[in-house]
Amino acid sequence: QVQLKQSGPGLVQPSQSLSITCTVSGFSLTSYGVHWVRQSPGKGLEWLGVIWSGGSTDYNAAFISRLSISKDNSKSQVFFKMNSLQANDTAIYYCARGLRSFAYWGQGTLVTVSA
Amino acid sequence: DIVLTQSPATLSVTPGDRVSLSCRASQSISNYLHWYQQKSHESPRLLIKYASQSISGIPSRFSGSGSGTDFTLSINSVETEDFGMYFCQQSNSWPWTFGGGTKLEIK
Numbered sequence: 001q002v003q004l005k006q007s008g009p010g011l012v013q014p015s016q017s018l019s020i021t022c023t024v025s026g027f028s029l030t031s032y033g034v035h036w037v038r039q040s041p042g043k044g045l046e047w048l049g050v051i052w053s054g055g056s057t058d059y060n061a062a063f064i065s066r067l068s069i070s071k072d073n074s075k076s077q078v079f080f081k082m083n084s085l086q087a088n089d090t091a092i093y094y095c096a097r098g099l100r101s102f103a104y105w106g107q108g109t110l111v112t113v114s115a
Numbered sequence: 116d117i118v119l120t121q122s123p124a125t126l127s128v129t130p131g132d133r134v135s136l137s138c139r140a141s142q143s144i145s146n147y148l149h150w151y152q153q154k155s156h157e158s159p160r161l162l163i164k165y166a167s168q169s170i171s172g173i174p175s176r177f178s179g180s181g182s183g184t185d186f187t188l189s190i191n192s193v194e195t196e197d198f199g200m201y202f203c204q205q206s207n208s209w210p211w212t213f214g215g216g217t218k219l220e221i222k
Contacts, residue, residue: 045159045202045213060210094158100206101149103170105158 002026004034004095004106012085012113020109022078022095029053029071032097034078036069039108040091048093051078085113117141119203119214127222128193136188136217138203143183147207150179150188153216154199162201163188195221 008020022034036048049059051069059067066083078095093109096102118141128134138148146166151159161170163179166186176191190197198221203214 044215045204047204047211047213058209062210100147100211101161101164101204102151102159103161103164105160108158 002097002104004097004104006093006095006106006109008080008093008109008111010110010112012089012111014086014113014115015084017081017083018085018089018093018111020080020093020095020111022080022106024076024078024097027097029073029076029078033099034069034071035096035098035102036080037094037096037102038091039094040088042088043091046091048080048082085111087113089113116210117144117205117208117212119205119212121201121203121214121217123217124215125218125220127220129222130193130195132193134190134193134219136190136201136219138181138186138188138214140184140186140205142208144205144207146182147205148179148181148186149204149206150177151202151204152197152199153202159202190219193219 003025005023012018033050033052035050039045049069051057057069068081071078090113095106097104120139122137148166150163153159162177167179178189180187201217
């Protein structure tokens with residue numbers, strides 16, 4: 001069955017970077033895109049960006065200067081990196097599979113930005 | 116960015132009621148509107164895609180309607196397992212955006 005499993009740190013120092021890996025199973029990254037979405041009490045759900053099956057990316061313009069999404073098809077892994085985190089980046093970060101809607105989601109990674 | 120406004124913010128209902136949740140877009144998004152349910156400490160679950168298309172495995176009591184700027188998620192005969200948060204999401208224009216959510220609670 002389709003699964004997305006996330007791994008990454010729960011605590012990030014202010015001004016440091018966040019890296020999360022989304023490892024997928026049950027489908028190929030060469031056939032489906034993987035999106036990143038975050039959720040916080042203050043801003044709700046925010047779409048961050050996507051890496052498409054062909055490897056191209058689209059980013060939310062609000063994050064484009066500090067966000068990078070890449071992947072390794074052979075390892076079925078998608079890599080999320082966000083730089084210069086601040087306290088207001090504290091949120092649950094999700095990877096999700098889909099074209100225009102998100103039928104499958106990772107379990108979420110709670111990221112706290114704090115010294 | 117397209118703003119999605121969901122109403123009401125909270126809806127208190129009794130099991131067995133029929134309910135309607137609203138999602139209004141700040142500009143036309145055709146039918147690129149999707150609905151999700153989220154329970155506490157869980158990831159969102161897709162309920163309806165493209166405004167009215169059903170999703171495999173989702174109970175038939177969930178249905179969606181609308182196009183352009185006004186959309187509705189209907190639940191025919193609410194069950195106790197339906198309580199939680201509901202979000203809409205648009206994929207017509209970058210960046211894709213979500214509504215603020217409607218909380219469905221037991222009266």
